[in-house]
Amino acid sequence: MRTTLAISVLAAILAASAAQAADLPPHTAPPPPYVPPPPVLTWNGVYAGLNLGGGWQDPNSSNVWNPAWAGPGWGGPGWGGPGWGGPGWGWGGGNSGGTGGVVGGGQIGYNFQFSPWLVVGVETDFQGTSIGSSGGGGWQGWGGGVDTARINWFGTVRGRLGVTFPGLSQLLIYGTGGFAYGDVQRNFWWSNNSVVQTGWTAGGGAEWLFLPNWSVKAEYLYTEISGNQQNWLWNPGFSLNNINNRTRFHTVRAGVNYHFNFGSPAPVLARY
Template sequence: MKKIALYAAALTLTAGSAIAADLPSHKAPPPYIPPPPIMTWTGFYAGLNLGGGFYDSNSSNWGWNNGNNNTGGVIGGGQIGYNFQVTPMFVVGAETDFQGTSLGSGGNNNNGWLFGFGGGAGSARLNWFGTVRGRVGITLLSPQLLVYGTGGFAYGEVQRNGWWNQNSAVQTGWTAGGGAEWMFFPNWSAKVEYLYTQISGTGNNDNWLWAFNPGWGLNSTNNRTRFHTIRAGINYHFNFGSPVPVLAKY
């Protein structure tokens, strides 16, 4: 009888273990950890900038030569653009910006001539300007750091202040420069940029009233406005227009 009881107990334990092994496990699955976002410069962006600038020493405005009056001022505005990351190291894009400025040259060396005598000191101001530029850059040292060159079309309003009136005209030309941009946080970047800009146009220099010239009349001059700008900015990069990361299925 003892042997039969032992055999029965052993059989019961074995069957219980088998049944327990067939029961579903109530252990929780490991938590899902999403993959890190893909670092890319591709997509639309928009931002603000602030900086300073000054006229080039050989800039001339409506018959007055700027001489050595490299009078500077503050610039500020906004920009929008689009980047496309061709390879992990190569980025191309386009950007347009619009700036308000306080750039202006004094009249110490800006004298007109009235009946052959010096006079008519004035000043030239750049009220605003904008650009439409291409950008070509490479990522150096880190995927978050983009070093780029840029150049394209420029336009702006130049105002000439004289003795008795003001003249203003929208001039067009070109701009070129470069900069560096750092993606310091997802969707956010900061940049520093330099641009050299030259715009020009023809306008009546009414401040040369009856100036001493062969026509004894108003003088029409072709003038060039050349200036340098250095600015810092911040951009927000939108998700649309950039590739969506592919998540693994479980």
């Protein structure tokens, strides 16, 4: 009797345990750790960087420092001769060719990405250079001195308009143009002076965003700046020596930019 009762109690306990186990949720493996998605590459925001390259003065650049003293007419047939008022006036000017030099400096700018393929921005840069130029041919003043022009430094403030491509949003091809200024030093025989000239610049380039905050670029610019009042030594302000010197030069440079991404709107690419 006691054995039967013990067996019955044991069977009841086992049945209750089985029923309770059936009510428990099934055993599952722990969820995998969260891996955030890769950051969306965007051109939005402020950037700054450095660049280095080379440049050369255009053969059409005017390197005349003081043509009244450079023309053959000064010591020629007289005040009324062809040198003073005639075709000999500018013989000391022109340019027989330019010498290249190193260009280097920094830039800072801002980009806004309007769509997955359109980027607009503004950039300013400042460059130091060793670009020089030889003077024009012909007799160059007393004793045959040579006119030369040297671009000591220049800067630009430019707009940029660029496009990207489907599946290649990290590559930006852009055109650029705007205001330019620079310090041009003109040397003549025994003396020299320099002046800040202003003008324009235009060009284009390509930039590669190889990390979310880093890019490299290659860029070409053509620059033309001009200004007068560069002949103060022999120019009292009313003579024809007060000419407008035009300085034209080319630059090719490579650079690296860091993109801060602060103050920029949410990535446009995430909305498409």
